[in-house]
Amino acid sequence: MPLDAHDDVPDEALLVLFANGDEAAARVLTLRLTPRVMAHAYRLLGNRAEAEDVAQEAMLRLWKQARDWRQGEAKVTTWLYRVVANLCIDRQRRARGGSVALDAIPEPADGRASAAEAMQERARAEALQMALNDLPERQHQAVVLRHIEGLANPEIAEIMEITIEAVESLTSRGKRALSAALAGRQEELGYVDER
Amino acid sequence: MSMSDKQRTGDGLGGFFEAARGHAPAPSPDLLARVLADAEATQQTGPGTEPARVRATPDGLVARFYRLLGGWPAMAGLATAALTGLWIGTSLPEGLIGPAEAVYLVDITPEMAFDLAGGDF
Numbered sequence: 001m002p003l004d005a006h007d008d009v010p011d012e013a014l015l016v017l018f019a020n021g022d023e024a025a026a027r028v029l030t031l032r033l034t035p036r037v038m039a040h041a042y043r044l045l046g047n048r049a050e051a052e053d054v055a056q057e058a059m060l061r062l063w064k065q066a067r068d069w070r071q072g073e074a075k076v077t078t079w080l081y082r083v084v085a086n087l088c089i090d091r092q093r094r095a096r097g098g099s100v101a102l103d104a105i106p107e108p109a110d111g112r113a114s115a116a117e118a119m120q121e122r123a124r125a126e127a128l129q130m131a132l133n134d135l136p137e138r139q140h141q142a143v144v145l146r147h148i149e150g151l152a153n154p155e156i157a158e159i160m161e162i163t164i165e166a167v168e169s170l171t172s173r174g175k176r177a178l179s180a181a182l183a184g185r186q187e188e189l190g191y192v193d194e195r
Numbered sequence: 196m197s198m199s200d201k202q203r204t205g206d207g208l209g210g211f212f213e214a215a216r217g218h219a220p221a222p223s224p225d226l227l228a229r230v231l232a233d234a235e236a237t238q239q240t241g242p243g244t245e246p247a248r249v250r251a252t253p254d255g256l257v258a259r260f261y262r263l264l265g266g267w268p269a270m271a272g273l274a275t276a277a278l279t280g281l282w283i284g285t286s287l288p289e290g291l292i293g294p295a296e297a298v299y300l301v302d303i304t305p306e307m308a309f310d311l312a313g314g315d316f
Contacts, residue, residue, distance in 0.1 A: 124211050
């Protein structure tokens, strides 16, 4: 089956095709899911090289899980977010004190922004990533899922295997800590007052 | 995330989150190639090529012979036949067949015995 024939097929159906040996499904899933997995791993780890390793491992686990995938129980992306978070937490616990590779933060892809704006956006992203890395693991994960990945609280609750109230509590505490950490840099980074 | 989400943060963080969303690192072509290679390798490892399960206790000669005969039903029949044969052999009345009669019992092919003896009579 050609690649574009799979464009509108949901992840879960593609995974079934993959399990049945469909090579096009493997390519579509790779191109569709690896960027999301990679970005999420990077946001949790703050290191591109480690995020790539985690992304490869998470995708490998998905391939191995394909034959036993239970339809209707969870979205593929929900499952992947959980796997990525667990892999990242394992790495962070093994290597406490690792530094953030700020130079690994990619250049902005948007060519419309002026160079000064692009630099400022990049500085904001770096500042946020540094502040995120100082948060406790669960607050970090909840804030990233809610405010960067843009997921709804019920899905975050499913990913983190906690209640919606616990998600709200984690994101609220996480944001308070981020606000405090970034308060001194808002003016420097071009924010006077957003409120 | 929509603008309303940004506004809802209400803590001056909206712009930071937006900047972070715009700076997601894209996977390198090398990573995509590795992921796809893993996918293809997993697909090629079909159910028919899975390694055989290893038994917790390896089979001995007796166990293999037992299965070769057909398991417990065959073994039960075999044991019954053996016991019956033993019973017949041990319970045959003594003196019923004497040494003289035994000679006739083994002479089941008298014609051949005649020939072998070189009998010309």
